[in-house]
Amino acid sequence: MxxxxxxxxxxxxxxxxxxxxxxxxxxxxxxxxxxxxxxxxxxxxxxxxxxxxxxxxxxxxxxxxxxxxxxxxxxxxxxxxxxxxxxxxxxxxxxxxxxxxxxxxxxxxxxxxxxxxxxxxxxxxxxxxxxxxxxxATEDEKPLSETLDVESISVESSYDGPHLMDGKVDLSFVQQLVAHLKAQKKLHTKYLYQILIEMKKLLCKLPSLIDIEVPEGNSFSVCGDTHGQYYDLLNIFEINGQPSIENPYLCESQMSTRKLIPPVNGDYVDRGSFSLELVLTLFAYKLLYPDHVHLMRGNHETINMNRMYGFEGEVTQKYSKKCFDLFTEVFNWLPLSACLNKKVIIVHGGLFSKDGVKLDDMRKISRNRQPPDEGLMCELLWSDPSPFPGRSPNKRGVGVAFGPDVTHKFLKDNNLQMVVRSHEVKEEGYLVEADGKLVTVFSAPNYCDSVGNKGALIRFDSQMNPKYVQFTAVPHPAIKPMAYASNYNMFMK
CATH class of the missing domain: 1.25.40.10 (Tetratricopeptide repeat domain)
Incomplete structure (x- = not known):
């Protein structure tokens, strides 16, 4: 040299x-x-x-x-x-x-x-x-959700929070829960267990790719990463309208209305220090409206990420390690993708390391596990778009970086018109790429209280035309992001 x-x-x-x-x-x-x-x-x-x-x-x-x-x-x-x-x-x-x-x-x-x-x-x-x-570990070991004796847990008379009647979530319970959590109070452990067990029962019946129909004349909203920013999630509900019969997000038919929270595209937890409150609220709404609330898995609904970025620490401190293990069971069953009106595919991360992947391949993914280091499940959760043609190693070290040509071919092969994904913070809350065929949406404004980005959601009409709605961060209680996370400082003094 x-x-x-x-x-x-x-x-x-x-x-x-x-x-x-x-x-x-x-x-x-x-x-x-x-x-x-x-x-x-x-x-x-x-x-x-x-x-x-x-x-x-x-x-x-x-x-x-x-x-x-x-x-x-x-x-x-x-x-x-x-x-x-x-x-x-x-x-x-x-x-x-x-x-x-x-x-x-x-x-x-x-x-x-x-x-x-x-x-x-x-x-x-x-x-x-x-x-x-x-x-x-043994092959015949039963999961925690099947061995917990929830009925034997008593609720103390001093508990001042919402109560589940017969273990079922109703609108009154959800409204009380949101107010209770917003006031920084805890849901009773018994009710937390019941919600998680019912969520697992509900999710395990779903395919890995869910199909959603948006009827003519109606709209449908999609959110990206929320990362434990609970008070920003509540602000989204204020901006986009509270879920209610009077303010439906989706009409099931012309004869009746049904309610829908915007589907949240993974990464509910970690980093933000109100992850438990956020994901618990979404789970309660999912149980209230099982056919009209749609939640997908992100790369942070995994043990490795939860261990490093705070969710395990948060749940363990607020409840117990057993509660965290039960959350993991539920996360394993979250669907990996959704398709709107057979036109728009929603994934958390991105596309694949090989051509020829069809929607049926995505539906058949065995997801009740921690994501592997390669393959369709890994790539759905971890991949990122690249401005350059073709494929290359992803800078994250997991998944693949895929170019605009890869996006176009996937859409053509599956007769789709757009890919919606999250997984990356964007200054304006969203970014449109690949000649308008791919959009990243990120719904955690001022990410980690430091980035200064806007948040955004996408509102699709029934023809799948997108409208982008931006918003800024709102105040939250004085608990810093990563308050429960492992210390992983990469600098040595």
């Missing part, structure tokens, strides 16, 4: 400083651009690569973060921050054994570093827990 001139080294360092400034302002995409410019001038600087890995991780592009951290280690095998950041990326990808190796390396060199020790112990605990669960 030719020697780099002093002038070039100086320019690379200027790019790094500019990138650091953007990073400090949480403008991570711009930071990546300037780190990349620095790397183009000096590809043998481990700091540039490691810093870009950190920025990629902030955008949840853990595959790219892993690649950069590994490249930094190749450049400088003694650069300890790179091991820390690679370990963090592996941890966030659910690659716990690989993460453990990196953190072991870090604590071996820096035995007194508290952050490294915490990460090492965290990984070690997870690996041991997984080994223990694998050792005690």
């Amino acid at each position: 030719a020697e780099i001139s002093e002038e070039t080294l100086k320019k690379a360092e200027e790019f790094k400083l500019t990138a650091n400034d953007h990073f400090g302002k949480q403008k991570y995409a711009l930071a990546i651009d300037f780190y990349s410019k620095a790397i183009e001038l000096n590809s043998k600087n481990a700091v540039y690569l490691s810093n870009r890995a950190f920025a990629y991780a902030k955008l949840e592009q853990y595959g790219a973060a892993l690649q950069d951290a590994s490249a930094a280690i190749d450049v400088d095998p003694k650069y300890i921050k790179a091991y820390y950041r690679r370990g963090s990326a592996n941890l966030l990808l659910g690659k716990y054994k690989e993460a453990l190796k990196d953190f072991k390396k870090v604590v071996g060199i820096l035995p007194k570093n508290a952050e490294a020790q915490e990460k090492f112990k965290q990984c070690e605990k997870i690996v041991r827990q997984m080994a223990f669960e694998s050792a005690i």
